[in-house]
Amino acid sequence: MKITVLFFGMLAEQTKTSKVEVETNVVSVGDFEKAILEEYPALKDKTYSLAFNENLVARDAKIDAAGTLAFLPPFAGG
Amino acid sequence: MKKVITEGPISPVKIGDSISHHQVKTDIGAHSIFLGQVRADEIDGKKVSAIDYSCYEEMAEKIFHEIRESAFEKFELTCMHIYHSKGIVKAGEICLFVFTSSRHRKMAIDACTWIVEEIKVKVPVFGKEIFDDETHQWKVNH
Numbered sequence: 001m002k003i004t005v006l007f008f009g010m011l012a013e014q015t016k017t018s019k020v021e022v023e024t025n026v027v028s029v030g031d032f033e034k035a036i037l038e039e040y041p042a043l044k045d046k047t048y049s050l051a052f053n054e055n056l057v058a059r060d061a062k063i064d065a066a067g068t069l070a071f072l073p074p075f076a077g078g
Numbered sequence: 079m080k081k082v083i084t085e086g087p088i089s090p091v092k093i094g095d096s097i098s099h100h101q102v103k104t105d106i107g108a109h110s111i112f113l114g115q116v117r118a119d120e121i122d123g124k125k126v127s128a129i130d131y132s133c134y135e136e137m138a139e140k141i142f143h144e145i146r147e148s149a150f151e152k153f154e155l156t157c158m159h160i161y162h163s164k165g166i167v168k169a170g171e172i173c174l175f176v177f178t179s180s181r182h183r184k185m186a187i188d189a190c191t192w193i194v195e196e197i198k199v200k201v202p203v204f205g206k207e208i209f210d211d212e213t214h215q216w217k218v219n220h
Contacts, residue, residue, distance in 0.1 A: 008134055009204030010216040051202070054137040070134055070202075076217035077133075077162060077203030078114045078174045078194060 001025075003063065005036060006070040014042040030059030032069065048073050082142040082160045083135060087171035088113075096159060096177060106156050108183040110190035114174030116167050124209040128168045129217060134202040135164075145196045153189035155180050160193065162203065 005020045012018045026032045029050060037044055050057050051070040063069075093113070100106060119126045142160055149158060159177040167173040176193050180186040198219045205217035 006134065008202065009132060009206070051134070051137055054134075054140055070137065072134060072202045073204055073216065074218040075199065075202060076129075076205035076219050077131075077138075077201045078198045078219065 001063075001066040003032065003066065004068040006068060008070065009073040009076075011043060011046060011048055011071050011073050014046065015040045024063075027062055027064070028059070029057050029061045029063060029069070032063060033059065036071075043071065046073070079139065079143050080146075082139060082162050083133060083164050084161050085163075086165050087163055087167045087173065088161050088175045090172070092161075093172070093175055093177075096175075100157070100179060103156060103179070105181060106179045107181045108186040109177065109179045110183070110186040111178075112174070112176040112190050112194050113172050114194075115172055116169045118169035119207070121207075121209075121215070124211055124213065126169060126207045127210045128166050128208045129173065130166050130206040130208055130214075131162075131164045131173065132204050132206070133162075133164055138162075138201050138203060141201050142197075145193060145200065148196075149178070149189050149193050152192065153178070153180070153185045155185060155189055158189070158193070160197070162197070162201070164203075166208075 003022050007015045007018050049072045053067045116129050156179045161175040163173040178186045178189040206214050207217050208214045
């Protein structure tokens with residue numbers, strides 16, 4: 001299945017991209033995240049939360065269909 | 079769904095217009111307004127000249143909508159408006175406008191405070207603080 005990965009703010013600065021598409025068979029958010037960190041080691045020491053299809057998700061959540069996983073740095077609204 | 083995110087700073091004229099639009103709603107007895115303004119913080123001898131806001135817009139609008147729905151459930155509001163900037167907002171300009179109206183002051187004030195706190199914690203908005211020497215750092219809400 002195809003996962004669209006989004007990076008925002010300081011994370012996009014680290015990865016030098018804001019969007020990549022990844023073909024994967026991985027089924028948990030945490031395992032998928034590990035694969036992304038291998039690809040973009042600069043993210044390893046950064047603080048972020050993850051959203052799958054616009055909802056915050058825990059690492060043990062399942063990815064059971066194609067969708068969008070966003071890496072969100074600390075919020076700074078207001 | 080009403081859009082919250084707006085390009086650039088929120089003009090004081092827009093805020094004034096928004097207040098005057100409520101003069102026909104005569105069941106309102108109290109308005110509460112919160113305005114977030116970009117502060118020219120000084121960090122290591124460098125001054126913040128602007129914040130460049132970016133966001134995960136689809137998710138941000140969805141969460142603004144959820145905050146709006148919850149606020150109507152929790153507080154007796156007549157109406158509510160939220161605007162948040164994206165893009166460059168210079169020091170001294172307004173980046174957030176929260177406007178709640180109710181029959182009485184307590185509901186309007188409490189709702190306004192609650193909404194602002196929710197926004198700070200839940201909405202995926204990111205702020206690049208740009209210094210006067212054109213270097214930058216990323217803002218984090220505390």
